[in-house]
Amino acid sequence: MNRLTFVFLLMGIGLALLIFNHESGQTFGINNDQFGEAVYLLPIAALLSVGILAGNRGGLATVIRQLAIWLVIILGLVSAYLYRYDFQRFGETLLAGLIPGRAVVVTAQDGTQEVILNKSVSGHFQTDALVNGAPVHMLVDTGASSVVLSKSDAEAVGIDVDNLAYTVSVMTANGRTSVAPVRLSEIAIGPIVRRNVSALVAQDGQLEQSLLGMTFLSTLGSLQMQTDKLTLRNQ
Incomplete structure (x- = not known):
């Protein structure tokens, strides 16, 4: 030998x-x-x-x-x-800059995990979330009081949109419209997972991109916005 x-x-x-x-x-x-x-x-x-x-x-x-x-x-x-973790963070950050919506998961000094979103070329913060286990590309909107799904995204996550009651009146940039209240079993962005989240479903043609609103964002430990990045902290 x-x-x-x-x-x-x-x-x-x-x-x-x-x-x-x-x-x-x-x-x-x-x-x-x-x-x-x-x-x-x-x-x-x-x-x-x-x-x-x-x-x-x-x-x-x-x-x-x-x-x-x-x-x-x-x-x-x-x-x-x-320096393997630093190399990993550099690689994740690079990919996040190249792929809009890709979340970078980092570990803070106190051991808690954070999710960092880089601003897209459109000037907005976007993320790829898992809603009821299905991927949904969402726009982070602190001005939206609720998570709002487009009709196509609602169908993709398993919601029967044909039997929804569009009874909630909301004001949008295009004027007043009606949306349907729903409960989402789970929304996950990296290690941040929230269950039984209140949300709304927009009617067909009323919303181009689903919104990650305050019914999810308000449950976070902190939400820190800088010039070109947004940091979500679980606790």
Whole structure:
């Protein structure tokens, strides 16, 4: 059995032990996080030893050169591991800027999760929400007293729009109209989930895009609006 096979075998055993001892939180009396870091460092040590052994065939100069190369590789791997969450946040932020409505989920210093929405090219904040488990692209509207679904979106989330009673009179930019009151079993934006949300359904042709209004937004812990981003905090 060569050295690398032995190292990978040890890694497999270490990962199996972590899975087996997940609930206890410790492996051989060591905190699972610390034990996991030790398992993670095994392949780095293997790479370094292989580089040194390979360099021994070419003399001291080759050994030093190989050692320097492997040290750079190891530093790169360690840096990627230490800053993995920053890289993930950067990637999510980049995608959010390129894809309107994509929510960026970040963890605040106190451990709570936040959802960040970037302003779209139209100058509005939009998001892709899950309504009753179905995706709905919505416009965030703090001026709307309620969540309002267009007829097509209401159909998409499983509402029988033909049997709704359009009895609620509301004033819109196009004048006064009637909408139907409904209850949505769930609205989710990333980790933020609200159940049994009061909402309205607009008549056909009355609303181009569904609105994420205050019956959802008022349940948040905080809603912070800046020039080009909107931060939703769960609690």
